[in-house]
Amino acid sequence: MxxxxxxxxxxxxxxxxxxxxxxxxxxxxxxxxxxxxxxxxxxxxxxxxxxxxxxxxxxxxxxxxxxxxxxxxxxxxxGDDEHTIRQFNTGGGMGNGLILQEQSGIIENFRVSSAWLHANIKGHSSTKNLCIVTGYGESMKPLFNPGDPVIVDLQIKEYVGEFPYFFRIENEGFIKRLQRVPGEGYRVLSDNPKYETWTIKQGMDFEIFGKVIKVWKSEDF
CATH class of the missing domain: 1.10.260.40 (lambda repressor-like DNA-binding domains)
Structure with missing residues (x-):
């Protein structure tokens, strides 16, 4: 069959x-x-x-x-009271072959209860719009470390203020803060001061996949 x-x-x-x-x-x-x-x-x-x-x-x-x-x-x-937050599919659908530089591994999904979701994921549009992107690179430290889970709301595909977003330039994906600069475009900000600021200018192949609404910062003991 x-x-x-x-x-x-x-x-x-x-x-x-x-x-x-x-x-x-x-x-x-x-x-x-x-x-x-x-x-x-x-x-x-x-x-x-x-x-x-x-x-x-x-x-x-x-x-x-x-x-x-x-x-x-x-x-x-x-259980009846269970939700799955799945990984962002870089190979198909919206991802369409997206490249995430320095990503050494992935978190496939989270299975969580409604109570956990209510307590830990605030202000999301809908559970079905949530996805996990596994943190990669050093540019957003100390906000999160490489390998940490980053929760993105895929319903928010437009700039809504100076927050971290998951977006692409051509076929390369980024998790960065965006700051709108009237007449220029968007300034791309890294939390790690070792990384320079750069600008997404009008006419560039740019797409916001979603707004980052939750990150976890891991610590080793």
């Missing part, structure tokens, strides 16, 4: 809409629909979709596995 049919089978078993699978997997609903309609045999999004179902890619592709048993097992292990 093809991947497209298997995705649809598991989605229907869970009684999920395309929007729900998009929320759980981070894969755009249009992409999911295309996989199902075209009855695709393979996709680079298979790992994200399988993870959303709580199964492996091999299980997703195996038509001999009883979908209802696999789904029920996943639902029993997953």
């Amino acid at each position: 093809s991947l497209g049919k298997q995705i649809k089978k598991y989605r229907q078993q869970l009684d999920w809409t395309l929007e729900k699978l998009e929320e759980e997997s981070g894969v755009p609903k249009g992409t999911i629909s295309a996989l199902e309609v075209r009855d695709s045999d393979r996709s680079k999004y298979a790992p994200e979709i399988a993870r959303a179902f709580g199964i492996s890619v091999d299980q997703l592709m195996d038509e001999n596995i009883d979908a209802s048993e696999a789904v029920n097992s996943h639902e029993k292990s997953k």
Whole structure:
């Protein structure tokens, strides 16, 4: 059986809409629909979709596995009061091959309770709009260290004040503070004083993915 049919089978078993699978997997609903309609045999999004179902890619592709048993097992292990904050997908969707310099590893996702979310992530637009970017480079120390989790609200795609943002210039990604300079563009500020300020000028290939709303600074003991 093809991947497209298997995705649809598991989605229907869970009684999920395309929007729900998009929320759980981070894969755009249009992409999911295309996989199902075209009855695709393979996709680079298979790992994200399988993870959303709580199964492996091999299980997703195996038509001999009883979908209802696999789904029920996943639902029993997953609490009703649980949310998943997924990593920003640099390879597809919005990322489209984004390069994050000096990133030595990634945090794939956070699974958190509603109480934790309410206490620790303030002022976000919606849980489904949150993503994790693993901190990279030295430029934002001491705000966060390389490898630390950075939570970004993907709903905020415009400049809303002098805050840290996750953005790109051409195909290179950055986490920096932005400061608007009328008539010039945006001044890019690093928290580490060893890094010089530079300017994003009008006409540059620039896009804000989201506003940073939470960072954690790690310490070794």
